[in-house]
Amino acid sequence: MMHFCHSPSPDGNMACPCGSTRRYAVCCGPCLAGDLQPVTAEALMRSRYCAYVLGHEDYLLRTWHPSTRPARLDDSTGDAVRWLGLKILRTAEGGADDRCGTVTFVARYKVGGQAHRLSEISRFVREADGWFYIDGVIEPESRSGRR
Ligand SMILES: [Zn+2]
Numbered sequence: 001m002m003h004f005c006h007s008p009s010p011d012g013n014m015a016c017p018c019g020s021t022r023r024y025a026v027c028c029g030p031c032l033a034g035d036l037q038p039v040t041a042e043a044l045m046r047s048r049y050c051a052y053v054l055g056h057e058d059y060l061l062r063t064w065h066p067s068t069r070p071a072r073l074d075d076s077t078g079d080a081v082r083w084l085g086l087k088i089l090r091t092a093e094g095g096a097d098d099r100c101g102t103v104t105f106v107a108r109y110k111v112g113g114q115a116h117r118l119s120e121i122s123r124f125v126r127e128a129d130g131w132f133y134i135d136g137v138i139e140p141e142s143r144s145g146r147r
Pocket residue numbers: 016017018019020024027028029046047050
């Protein structure tokens with residue numbers, strides 16, 4: 001997930017961009033607002049996807065593990081990215097009592113009128129103050145077709 005764009009501020013009644021079918025105000029909204037900590041690696045993954053959709057750069061950096069966190073996000077890709085949807089394929093560990101976990105997901109987005117799929121296995125670690133994103137391995141497109 002390297003693209004980044006700015007969007008208008010969210011309406012709490014809208015369907016959460018993470019695809020959960022819950023309202024933003026009771027799904028990822030409180031996490032992005034800093035009112036709640038994501039309890040699981042998957043919840044952090046979902047809230048970070050929302051942060052990409054909504055342009056919450058500070059949230060993305062805040063939830064990035066200090067050992068791998070960039071100084072700032074690359075916001076210079078030029079073409080605006082339109083995120084179309086997130087699908088969580090698999091999770092391994094990442095529960096409320098685990099120390100680490102992985103989340104495999106597919107994110108669809110459009111840039112310059114062209115649709116893309118990003119399939120990634122992200123690694124997360126839980127510290128005393130919550131879950132953090134470490135890094136991700138992008139799967140080749142050919143391996144991301146199964147459901
Ligand atoms: Zn959500």
